[in-house]
Amino acid sequence: MKPFAESCAQNQHAILEVLLQEFASVQHVLEIGSGTGQHAVFFARALPHLVWQTSDVDKHHPGIHAWIADEGPDNVCAPLSLNVERDDWPNRTFDAVFSANTVHIMNWQEVINMFSGIGRILANGGRFCLYGPFNVDGQFTSASNARFEQWLKSQNPKSGIRDQGELDKLAEKAGLSRIATHVMPANNNILVWEK
Secondary structure, three states: OOOOOHHHHHHHHHHHHHHHHHOOOOOEEEEEOOOOOHHHHHHHHHOOOOEEEEEEOHHHHHHHHHHHHHHOOOOEEEEEEOOOOOOOOOOOOEEEEEEEOOOOOOOHHHHHHHHHHHHHHEEEEEEEEEEEOEEEOOEOOOHHHHHHHHHHHHHOOOOOOEEHHHHHHHHHHOOOEEEEEEEEOOOEEEEEEEO
16 A cells, blocks of 8 residues: 555645746756655656656665556656765766755754755755745744744654755855745745756
8 A cells, every 4th residue: 555645635736836847958967855645646747757766765665666666657766775974976967956855854964964865966956945934034934934843852852844045055065055945734835956
């Protein structure tokens, strides 16, 4: 039985509208933190001009394989083992990277590692699209995001909603600069950096 995340089903259409624009001329995307695999099969089917490479820690691979086997188009690839804590990045470049709802779950060192790794594997001119809730100038953008952070920290004190400006600093160190911010439903955004 395939794993299912309601949040993926709810946000995938809104995210796709942005990816149709940001990934219009992209050939190879690395998704970091593919989770259930739902986003991968949905986006790959809607973006047939590119190859969508899934990745996650090993425990999520069976679910990703199940989604690909049941519904995956030919342009979605079986997951790579990628744990930002261990820094085991693929030995190749991609012209785009996508990640959804990851940096608020990671601890800060893992977020640092993720941006550093993206800086190494992203081709010049490549884009990194990051979806999720973000703070602005150290402030929550909504009461619901403040409540969400309380819940996150009850699960893991090192997690939390990250500040856009702090992420921009990590991106800059990795050779990326922010080129777009897309406002999304439910107090989320897609931040886009280019190398």
